[in-house]
Amino acid sequence: MKLNNTSQYAIRIVAYIVQNGSKNKYNAKDISKKLSIPYKYLTKIMSLLVEGNIILSSRGREGGYNIAKELSEIKIGDILEAVKESLHQEECVLGNHLCNKMEKCILHDKWLFTKNSMQEMFKNTTLDDFIAKGVQR
Amino acid sequence: MKLNNTSQYAIRIVAYIVQNGSKNKYNAKDISKKLSIPYKYLTKIMSLLVEGNIILSSRGREGGYNIAKELSEIKIGDILEAVKESLHQEECVLGNHLCNKMEKCILHDKWLFTKNSMQEMFKNTTLDDFIAKGVQR
């Protein structure tokens, strides 16, 4: 039970940018070094974040990455979505074996509740929440 | 965010046994057919459940599997533990990058809360809970 590697990296990347000045521009090599994320893997993830409109990139000399919007507009959930983490509600504890609503098992509602609270958490946490407390790396 | 395949199978196997009579004995071939779990993969999982003292097995002709204890004594959490699903609390959202308690990030407590409620759910649900409602397959 955890987020996959790519999602974890993505959150750490964005958190890093937020904490070190969201107005600044960051290049792939530096981020890679600072966060110990393999360079090529990092750029792959960055492309996903760009595609998801969370990060802006500029190519060429003096290029780099920066945040695409206001911090308060970006939710953790958006990041996870950008890297295709599956958080879908309709997924059952036992995989995708969806049952009809009439004969649900004991775990159904309990799991849904937990799933919901997790989703709420990701939906309700925005990037500016990171500034105050800080993430250790 | 979901249980891995092996865990899902394990729960479905035990649920199947519970629903079809926990006093009866079941052989691998039948379970495999009924639940569409690859035969060899199934026997591998069964061995884990036997090792975890959830299932008893008897070899030889007329052999098979049956539940090792009273239904009320077996928790979903026990099944997950038997197949080595990692549910450990100390694991952070961002992997194993544990921070010191002084500078925890905004997700820390929220994640812990969710994690806890999930663990509680698994700890507090026993096999006899399955009987009443039934799991669709």
Place this chain on the structure above:
DNA sequence: TCTAATGACTACCTTAATGTAGTCATTGAA
């Protein structure tokens, strides 16, 4: 204009989880 510094793209490699094959060990029934 040329070039070094950058990100984007494509294709491949590695690893861990999932799944399969073959054989051995045990046992009850004929």
Place this chain on the structure above:
DNA sequence: TTCAATGACTACATTAAGGTAGTCATTAGA
């Protein structure tokens, strides 16, 4: 006492996630 029906064990095959290599495209500055 055989032997067919069973589970256990070992080793291999497949797949998907994670990670790497090489090259192309873009751009600011000399």
